Amino acid sequence: MQPSTKKLLLALVLGVVMVGLFFVPFAAAPASDKSAAEVPTQPAASTATPVPPTPTQTPATTPAAAPSPRLTPAPALQPLTVYTYTVVNTFPHDRNGFTQGLIYLDGIFYEGTGLTGRSTLRKVDVETGSVLQMINLPAELFGEGITVLGNRLYQLTWKAGRGFVYNKDTFEIIQEFSYPTEGWGITHDGRRLIMSDGSDTLYFWDPDTLQEIGRVHVFDQRGPVVRLNELEYINGEVFANVWQTSTIARINPETGQVTGWILLDGLLTPADLTEPVDVLNGIAYDAATDRLFITGKFWPKVFEIKLAPLTR
Ligand SMILES: [Ca+2]
Numbered sequence: 001m002q003p004s005t006k007k008l009l010l011a012l013v014l015g016v017v018m019v020g021l022f023f024v025p026f027a028a029a030p031a032s033d034k035s036a037a038e039v040p041t042q043p044a045a046s047t048a049t050p051v052p053p054t055p056t057q058t059p060a061t062t063p064a065a066a067p068s069p070r071l072t073p074a075p076a077l078q079p080l081t082v083y084t085y086t087v088v089n090t091f092p093h094d095r096n097g098f099t100q101g102l103i104y105l106d107g108i109f110y111e112g113t114g115l116t117g118r119s120t121l122r123k124v125d126v127e128t129g130s131v132l133q134m135i136n137l138p139a140e141l142f143g144e145g146i147t148v149l150g151n152r153l154y155q156l157t158w159k160a161g162r163g164f165v166y167n168k169d170t171f172e173i174i175q176e177f178s179y180p181t182e183g184w185g186i187t188h189d190g191r192r193l194i195m196s197d198g199s200d201t202l203y204f205w206d207p208d209t210l211q212e213i214g215r216v217h218v219f220d221q222r223g224p225v226v227r228l229n230e231l232e233y234i235n236g237e238v239f240a241n242v243w244q245t246s247t248i249a250r251i252n253p254e255t256g257q258v259t260g261w262i263l264l265d266g267l268l269t270p271a272d273l274t275e276p277v278d279v280l281n282g283i284a285y286d287a288a289t290d291r292l293f294i295t296g297k298f299w300p301k302v303f304e305i306k307l308a309p310l311t312r
Contacts, residue, residue: 078252080220081260082310087267088291089304092129097122098297101146101155101186101230102282108132109284109293109302110168112146112155119143121155121171129302135171145186145230147193149207154193156183163210177210185231185240194238194253196231200224202238202253216256218249225249225258232283234292239283246280248294262307264294272300 093099097120101112109124119137124130137143142158153168159182165175181197188194192213193205204214218225218240227243237259238251246267250260264280278297285292295302 083262083307085305091302099282102284104284144183187231187233196228220258
């Protein structure tokens, strides 16, 4: 090949390369223009497509999955019975007794009273209301519920987290203990202490270690039932009067369900309702003769009542 031919070929090759380089940007440009043209449609399509399905799909799947595990194990609620009462007997009660705990045992009442500086533990004659034996709590304490299991009498205090175990006959302190909640009411089912703290919770305690061994939340058809105060375990149920009301809840202690409401309005006559009479608070039960006793803070009387279901 001659040099002139070589130069011609080289010029041709260079020309082709230069023409190629010149056209490449324009060849790429339409592609970028195309994608640029698609930009407005793509986001529109991407927002339109994924967003709406998300909310519609999520509820469509979530409720289908969620309720079934809740509904399946939910036990059928026991029927709820409402009770009124008849008064069988009336006994005198110490008007200075700010009743916080009441039990019947071996022919007498045991009563714990409250208020700071005035709290006591006492034995009371049922028929006369006279105080047979009494000790004062330390002046700084506000006494609360009491119960007797075996030879041991347990007494709670309100906010101090301090409880006492006494010899039920002598009122000698056997043991002092502490607990993390407020103390309101206390009773027992023969093997466990059952206590309330003003919430919707009933706590089960080991009577020897005084440690919690279980709890249930109390509820009825409307939801949690709070302010459970003085307690009494009666034939497999826990009776709890609800603070600042004249009603007693009958509670299944295994499930926490309220199976009955006892309406006790009208126990005190207008003549009884003089200052400083306070709220109903005090449930005691004589299992031997099936007698149910009710009183309240500074009430002048203890009432023995019979329950009567209200017809619906
Ligand atoms: Ca009681």
